[in-house]
Amino acid sequence: MTATTASPRGLTRVVLSANVAVVFLFFYAPIALLTVFSFSNDRNPSRWGGFTLDWYREFGESQSLQDALRRSLWVALWSTIVSVILGTSSALALERFRFRGRRVFDALLYLPIIIPDVTMGIMMLIFFGDAIELVNDIFGTSYTKGIATITLAHIAFNISFVSVVVRARLAGMDQRMEEAARDLYASRTQAFRHVTLPQIMPGIAGGALLAVTISLDDVVVTQFSSGPGATTLPVFVFSLIRKGVTPLINATSVIMLTASVLLVLLSILTEGLRGNESTTTTTGGTP
Amino acid sequence: MTAIDERPVDPGVEEPPAATPAFEAAAENADARRGFLLALPGYVYLLVFFVIPVLIVFVYSFADRTPGGTELANWNLDSYRKLGEPVVREILRRSLWLAFLTTAICLVFSYPFAYFMATRSPRVRNLMLVFVMIPFWSNFLVRNYAWRVILGPDGPWSSTTETLGLGSQDLLFTQQAVVLGLVYGFMPFMILPLYASLERIDLRLVEASRDLYASGWQTFRRVLLPLSMPGVIAGSILVFVPSLGAYVTPEILGGAKSTLLGSYIVIQFLTARNVPFGATLSVVLMAAMLAGTLAYFRAGGRNL
Structure with a gap:
């Protein structure tokens, strides 16, 4: 863009630039301070007492933290696999086909994204409580809430996130490519496998990374779908924070934060910023 | 995929002989069925693990609170009154x-x-x-x-x-x-x-x-x-x-x-x-x- 009168000048410009600096400082200073304090050799997690790696060592040695981490990874893996399959097929159906119930499904897919997480957590609490009781009554089993119910709940919100990302990709893609393949006697399956799939692959990968990130970060929905003794890392950390802050929580937090920032960056890179931007404008036009 | 049902037939281009209205309607039906089947797994999943939970919360909001727990039979508006x-x-x-x-x-x-x-x-x-x-x-x-x-x-x-x-x-x-x-x-x-x-x-x-x-x-x-x-x-x-x-x-x-x-x-x-x-x-x-x-x-x- 060339310099235009739309780019602000004078005092407005100074104020706008200062505001950008303040916002970025606000976004990143707390994270930076937390990282610094995670290396601090002081029992008080808010005070600097010289450099140490003790808290990270303690994280590696804590059995309960390691168990929670393992459960988190398990849930993230399986919820991502299932939601990528369901989310991608939903995106394809909505973006490429007209069918009965399409509009209802379209609206329904947005709800898990915008619903407040407490509401979704409470829904899962009641639902899994009743459902498990029902199943146990009928089949004489003795299931309890645990990793399985957490995974099922994570799939429920991850389908939506995956489908949004994949749809954006599909909408930005030139449909004539598929048509050309079909005109050249490719079967539906062939056209999908050799034309559509390679093109939406970045969207699927981006959606998958997003699903992993959200699954690894979720506290509220997980807390209410988990059973006794089977919590994920964020829920475990949340319960630790409520008991009282320690430097160990600092170190654990920094590890979680690093993982989630890396995943976000990876997801942005895979999706491709430029592709992403062109789709923001195209999806705005689709009904 | 949508070439048949969405694009108006160009008279200048040779179409396969089967492009009659009946054929197009059948193709459109087949397409609708494919779309529906493709959407079905996600749809069913959200119905079971999202819509039903929402409905359950809604139903419970009318439930009766008893000393033993929650009773659905005696439904009432007590909880909504409590908002005041x-x-x-x-x-x-x-x-x-x-x-x-x-x-x-x-x-x-x-x-x-x-x-x-x-x-x-x-x-x-x-x-x-x-x-x-x-x-x-x-x-x-x-x-x-x-x-x-x-x-x-x-x-x-x-x-x-x-x-x-x-x-x-x-x-x-x-x-x-x-x-x-x-x-x-x-x-x-x-x-x-x-x-x-x-x-x-x-x-x-x-x-x-x-x-x-x-x-x-x-x-x-x-x-x-x-x-x-x-x-x-x-x-x-x-x-x-x-x-x-x-x-x-x-x-x-x-x-x-x-x-x-x-x-x-x-x-x-x-x-x-x-x-x-x-x-x-x-x-x-x-x-x-x-x-x-x-x-x-x-x-x-x-x-x-």
Whole structure:
């Protein structure tokens, strides 16, 4: 863009630039301070007492933290696999086909994204409580809430996130490519496998990374779908924070934060910023 | 795939002989069936693990609270009546106020930020976008916890205020700390839709307005703001509704007087054991979400 009168000048410009600096400082200073304090050799997690790696060592040695981490990874893996399959097929159906119930499904897919997480957590609490009781009554089993119910709940919100990302990709893609393949006697399956799939692959990968990130970060929905003794890392950390802050929580937090920032960056890179931007404008036009 | 049913048949191009109306109708039917089958697994999953849970919460909000637990047979409106009680009204009022405050603060800082972004070159824009996306998607719990460390005893906040000669200004476990945590957590949710709508505005309209001697303020008030209204509304909903339902932030940064609707709902289930009333409060929160969404579509917003 060339310099235009739309780019602000004078005092407005100074104020706008200062505001950008303040916002970025606000976004990143707390994270930076937390990282610094995670290396601090002081029992008080808010005070600097010289450099140490003790808290990270303690994280590696804590059995309960390691168990929670393992459960988190398990849930993230399986919820991502299932939601990528369901989310991608939903995106394809909505973006490429007209069918009965399409509009209802379209609206329904947005709800898990915008619903407040407490509401979704409470829904899962009641639902899994009743459902498990029902199943146990009928089949004489003795299931309890645990990793399985957490995974099922994570799939429920991850389908939506995956489908949004994949749809954006599909909408930005030139449909004539598929048509050309079909005109050249490719079967539906062939056209999908050799034309559509390679093109939406970045969207699927981006959606998958997003699903992993959200699954690894979720506290509220997980807390209410988990059973006794089977919590994920964020829920475990949340319960630790409520008991009282320690430097160990600092170190654990920094590890979680690093993982989630890396995943976000990876997801942005895979999706491709430029592709992403062109789709923001195209999806705005689709009904 | 949609070549057959969507594109009008071009008379100049040779079509296979089967392209009769009957054939097209059959192809369209087959297409509809394929689409339906493709959507089915996701649809069924959401019906079972999302729609049914929503309906169950709705049903429970009418349930009867008995000493033994929850009774569905004796359904009544007691829980909805309880919304009028002074204690509950106080919490609802406080939640609305703090959520409003959070939204307003986010808006004041995000609008100029998003405008600055929208007027940059594509390279700078994308770079800024990445740095907004990182906090947008990264761990919410940890980002709130960072403030717990900063505001903690002998922490950076208290040493700063004491160096500045302001004395010790304890923020932790106050409503201000909760608003701070919420603003910190949700500001990217305001920036992104604002940016999306500002980026789409033809900036020559701003130039035209300035060329026609409108002041900066007039240009903002009459041109920029009306055109970016869908973004303002979308961002406000994305901040207001989750703030209203906040649970993690008040739990980490708030004190006894900062119970918000979200934490109050959780208390009903885990401490007070009043499932019908907790369900009722969840229904209220869902109603707020739906009202916000409807307002957004009314304002002419679509997908951001």
